[in-house]
């Protein structure tokens with residue numbers, strides 16, 4: 674089937690924001706008196722803010738009422754925003770701009786499908802907004818990945834069928850969401866972790882749309 678659209682996850686695919694999420698969550702863990710390692714942080718990739726907090730608290734064997742948890746999440750986000758508001762377009766991951774331009778030249782539609790409520794802030798900071806015809810982010814969905822809602826909404830708004838679309842994802846939950854929605858999917862990262870994807874690349878450096886199509 675002919676590919677007509679591409680949907681990109683944001684964190685870990687377009688830009689490495691995981692390190693900023695990590696610093697902000699680690700600060701909260703330390704305030705609560707436990708350590709939160711980079712390995713622990715892997716479990717938060719692709720996961721919504723409140724679910725991330727639950728995983729973090731589970732790691733430290735802590736439990737709090739809902740109101741306190743909302744306050745923790747709000748404070749973590751304030752810290753995270755301090756980091757992302759300092760980001761510059763130099764932080765866009767290697768090859769991403771060339772790949773987006775290749776898609777534009779080939780008239781392939783482009784959307785963003787992210788769990789983050791900060792997606793628009795990040796796209797604006799990185800001066801990337803204009804590449805994306807459609808942006809579906811954490812403010813527009815009610816079901817978290819691995820539910821395919823975010824990608825199905827993006828495909829619907831792009832007016833393409835899931836089977837005509839490639840999803841680019843770095844998180845296992847995101848790959849599962851793509852599979853659940855019957856999309857083609859390309860993993861960004863290690864083939865070992867992302868073995869369920871149709872094809873895995875380590876990054877977009879020197880990668881063209883035709884290189885990807887050949888592998889699907």
Ligand code: BG6
Pocket residue numbers: 683684694717718719720721722725750787788789790791792811844
């Ligand atoms: C995902 C990240 O893209 O967005 C997760 O991989 C993050 O780590 C989630 O928790 C929600 O992000 P935000 O910006 O709404 O807190």
Ligand code: MG
Pocket residue numbers: 682683684685686718719842843844847
């Ligand atoms: Mg991601």
